[in-house]
Amino acid sequence: GNLERDRKIYFYNLPARSQVSIYTLAGDLVDSFEHQATNYTGDDLQWFEKFSRGDRIFAGGEHAWDLVTRDDQALASGLYYYVVKDLANGNVQRGKFLVIK
Numbered sequence: 247g248n249l250e251r252d253r254k255i256y257f258y259n260l261p262a263r264s265q266v267s268i269y270t271l272a273g274d275l276v277d278s279f280e281h282q283a284t285n286y287t288g289d290d291l292q293w294f295e296k297f298s299r300g301d302r303i304f305a306g307g308e309h310a311w312d313l314v315t316r317d318d319q320a321l322a323s324g325l326y327y328y329v330v331k332d333l334a335n336g337n338v339q340r341g342k343f344l345v346i347k
């Protein structure tokens with residue numbers, strides 16, 4: 247299989263309804279997704295199709311991301327910023343993560 251599609255990271259402690267955006271250090275948007283705790287099943291990742299069986303159960307505050315850009319390219323090694331916006335109240339949290347291949 248395509249090893250680039252087999253990688254993933256998790257965002258934890260997400261608000262029930264939130265928007266997660268990932269940016270390069272230069273501020274370019276890499277990808278974004280909306281998290282809905284009530285109906286997230288992980289169906290947006292190939293990893294689960296390949297390595298899991300049966301129903302997937304999530305606690306509600308986590309969301310997996312496959313490290314693939316919105317242009318369908320594998321994410322390069324480097325430092326990235328993320329922004330999580332709570333869609334219920336507008337609160338914003340920021341952070342960063344490092345990808346090493």
